[in-house]
Amino acid sequence: QKEVEQDPGPLSVPEGAIVSLNCTYSNSAFQYFMWYRQYSRKGPELLMYTYSSGNKEDGRFTAQVDKSSKYISLFIRDSQPSDSATYLCAMANFGNEKLTFGTGTRLTIIP
Amino acid sequence: ETGVTQSPTHLIKTRGQQVTLRCSSQSGHNTVSWYQQALGQGPQFIFQYYREEENGRGNFPPRFSGLQFPNYSSELNVNALELDDSALYLCASSLGDSPTDTGELFFGEGSRLTVL
Numbered sequence: 095q096k097e098v099e100q101d102p103g104p105l106s107v108p109e110g111a112i113v114s115l116n117c118t119y120s121n122s123a124f125q126y127f128m129w130y131r132q133y134s135r136k137g138p139e140l141l142m143y144t145y146s147s148g149n150k151e152d153g154r155f156t157a158q159v160d161k162s163s164k165y166i167s168l169f170i171r172d173s174q175p176s177d178s179a180t181y182l183c184a185m186a187n188f189g190n191e192k193l194t195f196g197t198g199t200r201l202t203i204i205p
Numbered sequence: 206e207t208g209v210t211q212s213p214t215h216l217i218k219t220r221g222q223q224v225t226l227r228c229s230s231q232s233g234h235n236t237v238s239w240y241q242q243a244l245g246q247g248p249q250f251i252f253q254y255y256r257e258e259e260n261g262r263g264n265f266p267p268r269f270s271g272l273q274f275p276n277y278s279s280e281l282n283v284n285a286l287e288l289d290d291s292a293l294y295l296c297a298s299s300l301g302d303s304p305t306d307t308g309e310l311f312f313g314e315g316s317r318l319t320v321l
Contacts, residue, residue: 102245137207137295137312138248182247192238192261193310195247 097121100183100196108204113170117183117196120164124185124194127159129168132180132198141181142168173203207231209313211296217319223284226316228296230277236260237279238310239271240295248295254279283318291320 130138142157183196208231240248250263254273268284297310
């Protein structure tokens with residue numbers, strides 16, 4: 095079993111829709127949770143960073159963490175074609191030197 | 206722009222050869238990490254260097270080695286290349302001792318290695 099599970103998609107939604115992306119994890123030691131966006135032929139870029147259960151909002155993006163269920167989500171409101179990319183969840187232990195990534199979900203926003 | 210540049214962007218090698226990939230980080234970023242991203246997969250941690258010393262290693266064999274230099278540049282060396290080494294190799298830098306110290310890893314655009 096992988097430490098981090100993420101549905102690879104692909105996921106296609108119409109412009110303006112709300113997108114929900116999810117990851118589950120098995121390692122209870124994970125304390126830090128991140129979402130990265132990766133455009134084709136580019137490196138990942140950090141979108142959201144959280145370290146506690148609950149919601150964190152930044153513009154059109156909301157990250158949600160439920161440590162009791164070992165489940166994290168990223169919501170994208172008013173989705174735009176420019177949001178089309180692969181979204182990677184990533185997790186880390188406190189003070190750990192490495193990030194453990196999910197497989198990534200490929201998202202396409204249809205104009 | 207993340208301030209992390211990698212070279213070369215693409216390269217092709219044959220099985221058994223050796224390869225060196227290079228990375229240049231932002232000034233002041235004492236920590237550099239290397240990740241391997243196979244096609245359709247998430248990045249996998251190879252190792253991390255802090256102030257020129259290896260500071261953690263993932264599940265990769267010893268033929269994967271690295272160096273970090275005082276001028277914020279670093280190298281990833283892979284010996285005895287295998288077909289499964291074909292992947293995008295990502296360099297990432299951060300200010301602190303670990304990614305969780307600063308909340309952000311700055312990734313380069315990667316070096317795409319094809320092993321034939």
